[in-house]
Amino acid sequence: MADISDRKPTIIDVASRAGVSIKTVSRVINDEPHVSAAMRDRVRQAVNELGFEANESARGMRSLTPEKSYVVAQLYGDPGGAYTSDVQIGLLSRCHYFGYHLVVEELDYQSPEIERRTRDLVRRLKLDGAVLTAPLTDNETVLGVLDDAGVPYVRVAPVTELRHLPSVKIDEKRAAYQLTQHLLAFGHRRIGFVRGLPNHSATILRFAGFEQAMHEAGLTIDPALIEDGEFRYHAAMPGAHRLLDRSDRPTAIFASNDEMAAAVITVAHEMGLKLPDDCSIVGFDDISTSEMLWPSLTTVRQPVEKLGAAAGDLLFTRLSPLGGPSLNGNSWPDPAPHQILPHDIVLRSSTAPLRRGKTK
Amino acid sequence: MADISDRKPTIIDVASRAGVSIKTVSRVINDEPHVSAAMRDRVRQAVNELGFEANESARGMRSLTPEKSYVVAQLYGDPGGAYTSDVQIGLLSRCHYFGYHLVVEELDYQSPEIERRTRDLVRRLKLDGAVLTAPLTDNETVLGVLDDAGVPYVRVAPVTELRHLPSVKIDEKRAAYQLTQHLLAFGHRRIGFVRGLPNHSATILRFAGFEQAMHEAGLTIDPALIEDGEFRYHAAMPGAHRLLDRSDRPTAIFASNDEMAAAVITVAHEMGLKLPDDCSIVGFDDISTSEMLWPSLTTVRQPVEKLGAAAGDLLFTRLSPLGGPSLNGNSWPDPAPHQILPHDIVLRSSTAPLRRGKTK
DNA sequence: ATTTACATTGACAACGTTGTCACAACTTGT
DNA sequence: ACAAGTTGTGACAACGTTGTCAATGTAAAT
Numbered sequence: 001m002a003d004i005s006d007r008k009p010t011i012i013d014v015a016s017r018a019g020v021s022i023k024t025v026s027r028v029i030n031d032e033p034h035v036s037a038a039m040r041d042r043v044r045q046a047v048n049e050l051g052f053e054a055n056e057s058a059r060g061m062r063s064l065t066p067e068k069s070y071v072v073a074q075l076y077g078d079p080g081g082a083y084t085s086d087v088q089i090g091l092l093s094r095c096h097y098f099g100y101h102l103v104v105e106e107l108d109y110q111s112p113e114i115e116r117r118t119r120d121l122v123r124r125l126k127l128d129g130a131v132l133t134a135p136l137t138d139n140e141t142v143l144g145v146l147d148d149a150g151v152p153y154v155r156v157a158p159v160t161e162l163r164h165l166p167s168v169k170i171d172e173k174r175a176a177y178q179l180t181q182h183l184l185a186f187g188h189r190r191i192g193f194v195r196g197l198p199n200h201s202a203t204i205l206r207f208a209g210f211e212q213a214m215h216e217a218g219l220t221i222d223p224a225l226i227e228d229g230e231f232r233y234h235a236a237m238p239g240a241h242r243l244l245d246r247s248d249r250p251t252a253i254f255a256s257n258d259e260m261a262a263a264v265i266t267v268a269h270e271m272g273l274k275l276p277d278d279c280s281i282v283g284f285d286d287i288s289t290s291e292m293l294w295p296s297l298t299t300v301r302q303p304v305e306k307l308g309a310a311a312g313d314l315l316f317t318r319l320s321p322l323g324g325p326s327l328n329g330n331s332w333p334d335p336a337p338h339q340i341l342p343h344d345i346v347l348r349s350s351t352a353p354l355r356r357g358k359t360k
Numbered sequence: 361m362a363d364i365s366d367r368k369p370t371i372i373d374v375a376s377r378a379g380v381s382i383k384t385v386s387r388v389i390n391d392e393p394h395v396s397a398a399m400r401d402r403v404r405q406a407v408n409e410l411g412f413e414a415n416e417s418a419r420g421m422r423s424l425t426p427e428k429s430y431v432v433a434q435l436y437g438d439p440g441g442a443y444t445s446d447v448q449i450g451l452l453s454r455c456h457y458f459g460y461h462l463v464v465e466e467l468d469y470q471s472p473e474i475e476r477r478t479r480d481l482v483r484r485l486k487l488d489g490a491v492l493t494a495p496l497t498d499n500e501t502v503l504g505v506l507d508d509a510g511v512p513y514v515r516v517a518p519v520t521e522l523r524h525l526p527s528v529k530i531d532e533k534r535a536a537y538q539l540t541q542h543l544l545a546f547g548h549r550r551i552g553f554v555r556g557l558p559n560h561s562a563t564i565l566r567f568a569g570f571e572q573a574m575h576e577a578g579l580t581i582d583p584a585l586i587e588d589g590e591f592r593y594h595a596a597m598p599g600a601h602r603l604l605d606r607s608d609r610p611t612a613i614f615a616s617n618d619e620m621a622a623a624v625i626t627v628a629h630e631m632g633l634k635l636p637d638d639c640s641i642v643g644f645d646d647i648s649t650s651e652m653l654w655p656s657l658t659t660v661r662q663p664v665e666k667l668g669a670a671a672g673d674l675l676f677t678r679l680s681p682l683g684g685p686s687l688n689g690n691s692w693p694d695p696a697p698h699q700i701l702p703h704d705i706v707l708r709s710s711t712a713p714l715r716r717g718k719t720k
Numbered sequence: 721a722t723t724t725a726c727a728t729t730g731a732c733a734a735c736g737t738t739g740t741c742a743c744a745a746c747t748t749g750t
Numbered sequence: 751a752c753a754a755g756t757t758g759t760g761a762c763a764a765c766g767t768t769g770t771c772a773a774t775g776t777a778a779a780t
Binding site for chain 2: 765766767768769
Binding site: 395396 | 727728730732735736743
């Protein structure tokens with residue numbers, strides 16, 4: 001055990017131990033060609049005996065090909081809701097598979113610091129790539145910094161389809177359209193709607209799907225039956241109350257996410273209504289809560305985890321283009337991949353056929 | 361604009377531009393002493409004009425003090441539940457504050473790869489620290505790797521208090537004790553209990569608190585009223601059904617987390633019971649779902665986000681010991697900080713006083 | 721006026737690795 | 751047998767920065 005030295009072994013130690021030049025050791029540890037099998041073994045043994053580990057800093061300094069960090073970032077602007085963390089779970093599984101690490105960063109999209117923070121992140125961690133969710137998908141500042149730095153990224157459910165950049169999403173408009181058709185098929189004609197935060201793609205697209213289904217059915221939408229709820233439970237309560245308190249109460253309510261649907265259900269309980277007979281209710285997202293509600297909620301299942309996983313696949317196949325097209329700079333193969341994942345309409349107990357007596 | 365060159369400016373470019381030696385530039389960018397104010401400004405200006413950024417690899421290679429990476433990891437073994445992601449939110453807020461970045465990694469605690477994966481993480485990312493949750497808090501392999509590498513870490517709600525290592529948690533036993541007392545104060549005597557996964561600290565401690573309160577009240581626990589539910593909604597359904605279906609149905613049920621309490625509520629609804637009059641129900645954790653249930657759930661609020669934040673504070677004050685005790689190696693100040701955060705008993709509508717008629 | 725101390729600055733080596741090039745030893749094609 | 755290619759190996763410079771130490775200038779103490 002006289003071997004033990006207090007400093008980490010270097011490539012030089014390995015070379016002298018194996019009785020070869022340092023360059024040969026370098027070749028072996030980098031799996032370069034032009035090394036005989038016998039030599040390989042000899043060097044490998046010396047490496048193991050000494051417990052040698054290459055100094056990444058020295059490597060990064062000398063190599064012309066900028067060293068890969070094997071770090072990608074998930075950037076989001078939301079105060080972590082279930083959606084964000086589900087995306088993370090899916091993304092994480094692909095990171096694991098491809099051997100990358102995931103750093104998560106919340107960037108306040110209103111803060112003037114956002115540029116500095118993004119730049120710091122890219123520089124210090126030498127990001128290999130990024131996945132953007134929520135309001136950050138369309139943030140010019142962040143996108144600009146990433147573009148400048150040549151960091152490829154994938155956007156999850158972006159608002160715009162601008163740029164030749166990849167994205168993954170579901171067809172929210174169509175899902176809302178289908179869910180509305182479900183209510184229509186049950187005979188409902190007076191349908192209330194609770195909207196989310198303005199400017200979110202989800203708010204716009206879900207309402208558009210609802211609108212289209214209503215129009216196709218020859219119905220007009222009563223503006224008095226449209227309320228706002230900011231996508232949040234508490235914020236949706238007042239609107240829910242107004243809707244259910246009307247003398248001409250709608251027979252069904254489409255809340256554009258599950259949290260707001262839960263608020264409608266709670267208010268209905270408080271008012272002593274019988275669900276789903278007095279009012280059918282649907283949500284959107286299929287958060288884990290939805291099946292625990294009473295009655296359990298009819299909703300759209302967004303494959304959020306799969307969105308995260310698909311974003312990861314897109315990113316990592318770009319980063320490790322095995323046999324893929326040779327890419328230069330930050331440009332993606334044209335056209336950029338836009339992936340639309342299938343959704344499910346989940347029928348549970350919060351919707352029921354319109355009862356005869358209720359029809360005017 | 362003839363200045364533009366295709367390679368990044370180096371310290372040499374800055375030096376020649378400012379007309380000084382490279383060493384002086386080095387001193388300025390590292391805020392070392394022995395530089396005159398005028399010189400500082402001159403160099404700073406050159407730095408800005410050229411957009412110079414120090415090459416971290418070259419730095420890391422030369423400097424004796426191992427470079428800080430400003431990266432800490434959150435390690436967990438659970439398939440991401442709400443708990444884990446809430447810890448993450450709290451931790452993230454402290455990361456932001458202290459200027460660190462957070463990398464999340466799920467390590468399968470059953471996999472033989474766990475050692476390699478942990479080692480890889482530490483080596484490649486040069487972790488400055490780590491926060492452990494869930495079953496990883498007591499994983500000898502992971503703890504061993506971190507100890508070897510000299511990476512300080514904080515454990516969130518660990519099972520054992522072994523080692524002189526910091527941890528943060530709440531007093532789960534006492535919380536369960538208090539919640540049981542709430543049921544007792546309402547007159548309940550026959551109380552069912554739904555347990556979680558075996559070997560989890562939460563399972564053991566919550567039941568212990570329940571047991572203590574019952575014993576102190578002079579009651580014996582009927583083994584027939586104890587069911588298992590694995591902490592999960594679906595897994596708890598059968599036990600909930602058995603409990604509520606008994607001829608001598610308990611007048612209250614303590615589910616040791618909220619998901620299982622939600623299962624009890626659903627089963628009660630299915631059986632046509634009136635809540636909370638026919639049966640009081642309590643849970644544990646106060647997940648976001650709990651207030652959306654009908655009736656809304658009486659439970660214990662774990663300040664999970666605060667646990668994450670407290671873990672971050674512990675870690676970062678250790679990493680940046682401003683005026684703190686000088687520390688050597690991986691040892692923490694003795695005794696290691698063990699932080700116990702306060703919890704809240706959240707009284708909602710799922711509990712009610714025992715009705716007279718029900719008493720035998 | 722001389723010493724002493726200290727602040728400021730720079731020249732140069734060193735860090736551990738990879739890229740370039742040179743060279744020897746084979747192998748293949750003529 | 752000879753040229754031309756290929757494979758295996760090593761010597762050496764270079765990467766961009768910081769540590770060491772020496773050189774200079776300047777203020778304080780004698």
